Amino acid sequence: MFSNLTDKLETVFKKLRGAGMLSEKNIKDSMREVRQALLEADVNYKVAKRFVKSVQEKAVGESVLKSIEPGQQVIKIVHDELVSLLGNKAEPIAPIDKSPTVYMVCGLQGSGKTTLCGKLALMHRRKNKKPLLVAADIYRPAAVKQLKVIADSIAVEHFSLEGKKPPEICREAVKYAEKNFIDLVILDTAGRLHIDDELMTELEEIKEQVKPDELLLVADAMTGQDAVKVAEEFHKRLNITGVVLSKMDGDARGGAALSIREVTGCPIKLASIGEKLGDLEPFHPDRMASRILGMGDIVSLVEKAQETIDEGKAIEMQEKLLKAQFNFEDFLEQMNQIKKMGPLDGLLKMIPGVGKALKGVTVDEKNMERMVAIIKSMTIPERRNPGLIDGSRKRRIARGSGNSVQSVNQLLKQFYTMQKMFSNMNKGKFKGLPKGMMPF
Numbered sequence: 001m002f003s004n005l006t007d008k009l010e011t012v013f014k015k016l017r018g019a020g021m022l023s024e025k026n027i028k029d030s031m032r033e034v035r036q037a038l039l040e041a042d043v044n045y046k047v048a049k050r051f052v053k054s055v056q057e058k059a060v061g062e063s064v065l066k067s068i069e070p071g072q073q074v075i076k077i078v079h080d081e082l083v084s085l086l087g088n089k090a091e092p093i094a095p096i097d098k099s100p101t102v103y104m105v106c107g108l109q110g111s112g113k114t115t116l117c118g119k120l121a122l123m124h125r126r127k128n129k130k131p132l133l134v135a136a137d138i139y140r141p142a143a144v145k146q147l148k149v150i151a152d153s154i155a156v157e158h159f160s161l162e163g164k165k166p167p168e169i170c171r172e173a174v175k176y177a178e179k180n181f182i183d184l185v186i187l188d189t190a191g192r193l194h195i196d197d198e199l200m201t202e203l204e205e206i207k208e209q210v211k212p213d214e215l216l217l218v219a220d221a222m223t224g225q226d227a228v229k230v231a232e233e234f235h236k237r238l239n240i241t242g243v244v245l246s247k248m249d250g251d252a253r254g255g256a257a258l259s260i261r262e263v264t265g266c267p268i269k270l271a272s273i274g275e276k277l278g279d280l281e282p283f284h285p286d287r288m289a290s291r292i293l294g295m296g297d298i299v300s301l302v303e304k305a306q307e308t309i310d311e312g313k314a315i316e317m318q319e320k321l322l323k324a325q326f327n328f329e330d331f332l333e334q335m336n337q338i339k340k341m342g343p344l345d346g347l348l349k350m351i352p353g354v355g356k357a358l359k360g361v362t363v364d365e366k367n368m369e370r371m372v373a374i375i376k377s378m379t380i381p382e383r384r385n386p387g388l389i390d391g392s393r394k395r396r397i398a399r400g401s402g403n404s405v406q407s408v409n410q411l412l413k414q415f416y417t418m419q420k421m422f423s424n425m426n427k428g429k430f431k432g433l434p435k436g437m438m439p440f
């Protein structure tokens with residue numbers, strides 16, 4: 001997402017930065033290009049027009065034009081306007097401060113409601129809260145089962161009632177939650193292909209019955225301006241408290257993300273960035289703006305690492321590395337930790353400047369997979385003491401993991417090099433990581 005827009009804006013900015021002196025005309029020309037780039041990204045035309053006008057007004061001021069680096073200043077103005085377009089500050093979802101707190105999730109068919117319910121449940125379970133997933137979609141035949149499968153997969157409780165209408169199911173679910181020390185009730189409502197009166201009436205009724213603390217609309221970012229229209233309609237009828245943009249990992253052009261807040265006035269609270277239940281992020285306007293402008297998003301990257309990597313294990317690993325005592329079991333653990341963080345190229349792109357450099361490069365995750373397969377074919381004693389691995393063991397490991405003996409040799413070589421390197425490091429002779437020695 002946003003990659004085309006980012007490219008286009010980078011080209012405009014390059015010109016701006018290159019020009020030592022800026023005139024009103026320079027800026028006007030650049031702003032025309034910015035407006036074009038926004039429209040091509042499917043940003044609502046009124047929003048694009050207002051955006052450019054506002055940047056222009058601020059940019060032609062004397063203090064900018066006469067400054068030492070006017071180009072840089074204009075870029076900062078664009079950045080700040082983008083942040084404001086996206087909603088200024090991050091708006092967190094309602095805190096879990098009563099028992100139970102209720103989140104109601106609504107949206108059109110296939111927008112990602114059920115998935116989001118699972119993601120919210122997992123997010124709060126990880127914070128030691130007790131969620132309850134409520135099946136309030138009784139119309140699509142497999143919907144109740146789908147939610148149950150999700151609930152089971154993350155060991156969260158599930159609630160459904162046969163033969164009852166959604167408003168009653170939701171009311172009963174809240175009663176059940178009150179009696180069973182549930183912290184958070186998450187209502188998964190039904191979707192429709194289009195907004196219709198029947199659906200809206202039912203959602204209004206649920207809202208009336210349970211008085212949710214948070215009424216989230218899931219808007220599919222892939223549908224561009226349609227998502228914005230849908231959000232407007234839902235907001236008019238239901239007074240939603242927040243928007244969740246789903247499928248932000250797709251190749252949508254970004255128009256929905258950039259227009260929805262401005263058009264509806266409703267904050268974007270979360271971004272759904274994949275099909276897996278861990279793929280949910282708080283929405284931060286400033287970080288998103290930096291990402292759009294190709295400045296990277298180092299803060300989210302660090303947060304992601306902190307969330308998924310077990311700190312205790314990381315410290316333990318560091319100690320082992322320094323003593324050069326690590327073995328293949330540690331190696332495997334390390335790979336797992338990295339894998340938990342998600343696709344590597346996605347992560348690397350968040351580092352400032354790396355996005356562009358990585359264009360067209362795919363991180364060799366196959367190589368990582370191969371290493372993991374080889375290590376998994378080793379016996380525990382072999383993993384703990386790689387010195388045991390002789391010729392015949394190598395052949396067995398290669399056969400077991402579906403690799404060549406060469407690949408096994410290569411992995412062992414990498415392992416010994418790393419061990420030596422860390423041992424040297426400990427002795428103060430560290431010279432940096434040899435190129436190609438790490439699998440990524």
Ligand SMILES: Nc1nc2c(ncn2[C@@H]2O[C@H](COP(=O)(O)OP(=O)(O)OP(=O)(O)O)[C@@H](O)[C@H]2O)c(=O)[nH]1
Binds near residue numbers: 113116192
């Ligand atoms: N790539 C990607 N896929 C997603 C995301 N969120 C949901 N999906 C996928 O979108 C499809 C629909 O998701 P659901 O959660 O079932 O959508 P829903 O709104 O509950 O659908 P209905 O109950 O039929 O109205 C599924 O295949 C999900 O895996 C996301 O953030 N990224």
Ligand SMILES: [Mg+2]
Binds near residue numbers: 113114137188
């Ligand atoms: Mg659903």
